Amino acid sequence: MGFKETGVITPRELEEKGLLPPKERLEKGPVVIIECPEEIPCNICVDACPFNAIIMDKIYEIPRVQWDKCTGCGTCVPQCPGLAIFVVDLSKPDKALLTLPYEFKPEPTKGAEVDLLDREGRVVGKGKIVNARVYDKTWAVTVEIPRDKWLEVRGIWIPRK
Amino acid sequence: MSTRDYRIYDHPIIDFRRGRKITFYFEDKVIEAYEGESILAALYAVGIRIFSWSPKLSRPRGAFCMIGKCSSCLATVDGIPNKRICIEPVREGIRVYRQKGLPETPNVKQIEELDTVEVETDLLVIGGGPAGLQAALTASKLGLNVVIVNDHYKLGGQLVKQTHRFFGARQFNGGMRGFKIAEMLEEKIRKQNNIKVYTQALAYGYFKGGIVGVAVRGPKPVNLLVKPKAIVAATGASEKGLTFENNDLPGVMGAGGAQTLMNEYGVLPGEKALIIGSGNVGLIIAYQLMQAGAKVQAIAEILPKIGGWFVHAAKIRRYGVKILTRHTITKAIGETHVEKAVLQMVDENFRPVPGTEKEFDVDLVLLSVGLTPDTRFFSQAGAVMKWIPELGGLTPIRTRYLETSVEGLYIAGDAAGIEEATTAFIEGEIAGLSAAIKLGVDKKEAYERREKLLDYLWNEYRMSPVVERSRIGKLKATVSEEEMEKIRRGL
Numbered sequence: 035m036g037f038k039e040t041g042v043i044t045p046r047e048l049e050e051k052g053l054l055p056p057k058e059r060l061e062k063g064p065v066v067i068i069e070c071p072e073e074i075p076c077n078i079c080v081d082a083c084p085f086n087a088i089i090m091d092k093i094y095e096i097p098r099v100q101w102d103k104c105t106g107c108g109t110c111v112p113q114c115p116g117l118a119i120f121v122v123d124l125s126k127p128d129k130a131l132l133t134l135p136y137e138f139k140p141e142p143t144k145g146a147e148v149d150l151l152d153r154e155g156r157v158v159g160k161g162k163i164v165n166a167r168v169y170d171k172t173w174a175v176t177v178e179i180p181r182d183k184w185l186e187v188r189g190i191w192i193p194r195k
Numbered sequence: 196m197s198t199r200d201y202r203i204y205d206h207p208i209i210d211f212r213r214g215r216k217i218t219f220y221f222e223d224k225v226i227e228a229y230e231g232e233s234i235l236a237a238l239y240a241v242g243i244r245i246f247s248w249s250p251k252l253s254r255p256r257g258a259f260c261m262i263g264k265c266s267s268c269l270a271t272v273d274g275i276p277n278k279r280i281c282i283e284p285v286r287e288g289i290r291v292y293r294q295k296g297l298p299e300t301p302n303v304k305q306i307e308e309l310d311t312v313e314v315e316t317d318l319l320v321i322g323g324g325p326a327g328l329q330a331a332l333t334a335s336k337l338g339l340n341v342v343i344v345n346d347h348y349k350l351g352g353q354l355v356k357q358t359h360r361f362f363g364a365r366q367f368n369g370g371m372r373g374f375k376i377a378e379m380l381e382e383k384i385r386k387q388n389n390i391k392v393y394t395q396a397l398a399y400g401y402f403k404g405g406i407v408g409v410a411v412r413g414p415k416p417v418n419l420l421v422k423p424k425a426i427v428a429a430t431g432a433s434e435k436g437l438t439f440e441n442n443d444l445p446g447v448m449g450a451g452g453a454q455t456l457m458n459e460y461g462v463l464p465g466e467k468a469l470i471i472g473s474g475n476v477g478l479i480i481a482y483q484l485m486q487a488g489a490k491v492q493a494i495a496e497i498l499p500k501i502g503g504w505f506v507h508a509a510k511i512r513r514y515g516v517k518i519l520t521r522h523t524i525t526k527a528i529g530e531t532h533v534e535k536a537v538l539q540m541v542d543e544n545f546r547p548v549p550g551t552e553k554e555f556d557v558d559l560v561l562l563s564v565g566l567t568p569d570t571r572f573f574s575q576a577g578a579v580m581k582w583i584p585e586l587g588g589l590t591p592i593r594t595r596y597l598e599t600s601v602e603g604l605y606i607a608g609d610a611a612g613i614e615e616a617t618t619a620f621i622e623g624e625i626a627g628l629s630a631a632i633k634l635g636v637d638k639k640e641a642y643e644r645r646e647k648l649l650d651y652l653w654n655e656y657r658m659s660p661v662v663e664r665s666r667i668g669k670l671k672a673t674v675s676e677e678e679m680e681k682i683r684r685g686l
């Protein structure tokens with residue numbers, strides 16, 4: 035079953051579609067991963083990137099990243115209407131940093147401990163928020179997560195009190 | 196009647212700006228409400244779920260469409276029966292009674308004679324959604340006088356309840372949240388002094404000589420007879436229903452109806468929901484329900500594949516919402532309101548498989564099984580129509596410049612066939628330009644802009660494989676100028 039049947043894209047499908055950055059690039063520092071595998075008519079990310087790292091010829095093409103141009107700045111993360119953009123940083127030996135979009139209450143705050151969710155919403159560990167910026171009500175939250183979970187965690191949940 | 200307040204006060208995207216607190220009477224009880232709410236939203240907020248009873252079997256009727264298109268909310272307001280309270284604003288001191296079946300004839304003494312006013316204008320725009328507003332702006336900027344009539348008391352159409360950022364290109368408002376686009380367009384419209392806006396205004400008929408009758412309700416009711424040189428009708432769409440046991444129980448609602456309650460009025464439609472249909476609307480409403488603090492038990496999809504865009508599906512899967520493909524709803528359970536619902540698997544012929552019943556505890560069943568163009572105005576005006584499944588049903592044929600077989604009557608947006616908001620903006624602009632060109636605006640930019648838009652629409656946007664169905668539909672609905680001439684002359 036593919037992502038159109040499940041609503042979940044597997045690392046293998048990401049790999050096959052060329053959506054994962056090369057290992058060396060990942061270890062160098064933050065870099066974007068765009069999980070937008072369908073030819074939808076949208077190019078907001080192309081305009082959002084200040085470094086012209088994302089390219090698309092026709093509006094419905096799948097966004098392609100020029101890995102060497104992406105600085106991992108995260109500007110594109112909260113601007114994507116599909117909430118499909120993540121930034122991963124594997125440059126530290128003992129942890130990974132993941133930046134993801136968040137649009138729920140309560141608001142994310144630095145230092146807060148959160149549940150880490152995989153692509154099916156299963157809790158797969160705990161993480162700590164190290165940075166949270168807001169763009170037009172969508173948060174770009176950077177969480178510290180276990181290093182081996184960089185390809186698994188795609189959501190966080192901050193329980194309501 | 197419960198005393199719980201279902202209003203949403205803490206929302207990640209919307210700051211609900213409520214108006215002044217007022218009171219009105221519902222079956223002689225005092226109800227508190229906020230100015231700007233519809234009567235139905237105000238009642239829903241205090242826990243009322245039944246708004247009328249059906250004429251034949253006295254079955255309770257709940258909210259369904261919330262945009263004045265389904266008639267399940269007919270009530271008597273200040274002695275006047277058959278008011279659709281979902282598009283009727285609350286006012287201080289009004290008296291509202293639910294209707295049990297057909298109402299009594301109104302007391303004629305309470306009804307004042309209405310003045311009839313004749314209005315001449317270059318362009319009449321029917322519908323204040325994305326397509327209509329864009330058409331009006333375009334034409335007014337080219338110097339045309341424009342009259343907009345909108346049946347709801349707010350402008351913006353379905354944009355006002357869209358909390359997500361729109362896809363598409365920045366030049367067609369991509370990247371902006373729907374309700375923000377509505378605010379922006381409304382502001383632009385108000386700035387154009389050659390646009391006159393009538394809200395709570397229903398275009399009820401097209402008459403000889405191209406005159407359109409418009410019933411303007413609200414505080415200053417009047418019967419307008421508009422004589423325009425051209426018309427753009429962007430009348431939108433309505434939600435489809437679905438057949439299953441107890442599908443008329445309060446709590447079974449159109450997904451768009453729930454969006455209206457939740458995002459336009461800030462009233463929680465329910466606490467535990469089941470969504471039927473996994474198109475973009477179904478996927479988006481699931482996400483929005485969670486943002487408002489409700490639980491989504493599952494989404495059922497009768498086809499083997501998710502209907503909407505992957506990114507929308509991924510968004511909700513990430514928070515644990517299941518999408519059950521090859522499943523449909525077969526039953527809602529409850530006395531006066533949905534308490535449970537049953538899903539079943541279907542076979543290749545979409546027939547429920549016995550023994551696969553799954554019961555869910557829910558107070559909300561949201562139907563997002565498609566939309567159908569609202570083309571009543573075009574039919575009555577005598578436009579040649581065509582049944583096009585890819586576009587959601589019956590819609591007028593038109594030229595590539597969006598003129599129908601009734602000369603000078605243009606179409607744009609969902610009425611022209613169900614598509615996306617982006618195409619509604621583009622079609623609105625094309626229709627506005629076409630009407631202006633037809634009325635003699637002879638500017639090179641107008642022609643050039645129209646060609647550019649048509650090129651983008653047909654040769655780029657609609658070439659996306661995910662919108663193939665609507666592209667095929669739109670192709671079927673479009674005829675050449677020559678062909679249209681023949682059709683008009685009855686050849």
Ligand code: SF4
Nearest residue numbers: 083104105107108110
């Ligand atoms: S992370 Fe920054 S540099 Fe990289 S693609 Fe996004 S916006 Fe561009």
Ligand code: SF4
Nearest residue numbers: 070076078079114116
């Ligand atoms: S902005 Fe998001 S949804 Fe749009 S193309 Fe880029 S990644 Fe896909």
Ligand code: FES
Nearest residue numbers: 261265266268281
């Ligand atoms: S007409 Fe009021 S809910 Fe449909």
